[in-house]
Amino acid sequence: MANPYVTVVRGPGAVLPRGYPWVVVVSAVTSSVVGSILLRHSPVSAAVIAAASLLGGVAAIYTMRNAAHQAFTADTDGIRLGVTLRDPKRADRMCMYIAWAEIQQVRIAPARVGSTVDIVLAQSASVPRTRQVPVPVLIAMTLLPLSYRLLTPQLLCPLTDPLRYTAPLYRAAPTEVAAALRTLAPASVPVSEMTSGLAV
Numbered sequence: 001m002a003n004p005y006v007t008v009v010r011g012p013g014a015v016l017p018r019g020y021p022w023v024v025v026v027s028a029v030t031s032s033v034v035g036s037i038l039l040r041h042s043p044v045s046a047a048v049i050a051a052a053s054l055l056g057g058v059a060a061i062y063t064m065r066n067a068a069h070q071a072f073t074a075d076t077d078g079i080r081l082g083v084t085l086r087d088p089k090r091a092d093r094m095c096m097y098i099a100w101a102e103i104q105q106v107r108i109a110p111a112r113v114g115s116t117v118d119i120v121l122a123q124s125a126s127v128p129r130t131r132q133v134p135v136p137v138l139i140a141m142t143l144l145p146l147s148y149r150l151l152t153p154q155l156l157c158p159l160t161d162p163l164r165y166t167a168p169l170y171r172a173a174p175t176e177v178a179a180a181l182r183t184l185a186p187a188s189v190p191v192s193e194m195t196s197g198l199a200v
Contacts, residue, residue, distance in 0.1 A: 004075040005180035010114060010170035012064040013154035014071035014083055015094070020151075021064050025057030068170045071095075071155060072117070074184050079103070079119060081155055081165060096156055098165070100186050102126070108174045108181075109194035115174040119165040127158055 012021055032053040036046035073080040082095025102125035107118040121127070158165050169177060178193040185191055 002076060002183045004073055005177075005184060006070065006073045007172045007177070008068040008170045009071040009081075009155060010066070010068055010168045012067060013168070014069040015153055016064070017151040018154040018157060020154075021061045025054065025061065028053045028057050072167050072169060074181055076100075076184050081119075081167060082153065094153060094156075098125075100189050103185075103189050104162075106181055106185065106189065106191045107194055108178050108192065109196060110174050111168055114169045114172045115177050117167045117169060117177060119167070121158070121163045121165075125163070127163065 029050050032049045033046060036049055041049070069083050071081060071083050078097055078099040078101075080095060080097045084095060098119060098121075102122055103119055104122040104125075105120040107120065109116050109118075155165070155167060174193050178191055181191045
């Protein structure tokens, strides 16, 4: 039996909803401006506070974009996406298992610091419901500590045309990933290595 292939996913998508980092910046800047108005700060002070919030938010985004989480595991039964938590109440929202029988194709393409894996689902695959909200609601939720835990991470939200999950793997070359997955996937699931990047 082949050993499982385990690697890390780059960026905040393994734990945060799509767009959440930028929403945090918008929320921080807006809160600083509103706070300055309520506290009757001078326009110059308000601008300085807003600029500081913006710079702090951009720095946080840079840090989150370069973070890595062990959130990709493949074995002879399928592929698991997401992080493993000790809290059983949140486990279903932070990770999922996709059986090879539900996968039509796996596409692997080069990325800036690794590779991007597209897991294209078969027409018969069952797609679990995801917890997502409109952007205005998401902005309001950022005012509540740890509110992101109520939503589904970006990694577990499928894209369309075709229906697929996309995982940005960190420091994993496409040839390495393709070779590992080909030893695990059944013959009915092709593993293709692309020459150009995939849309995410």
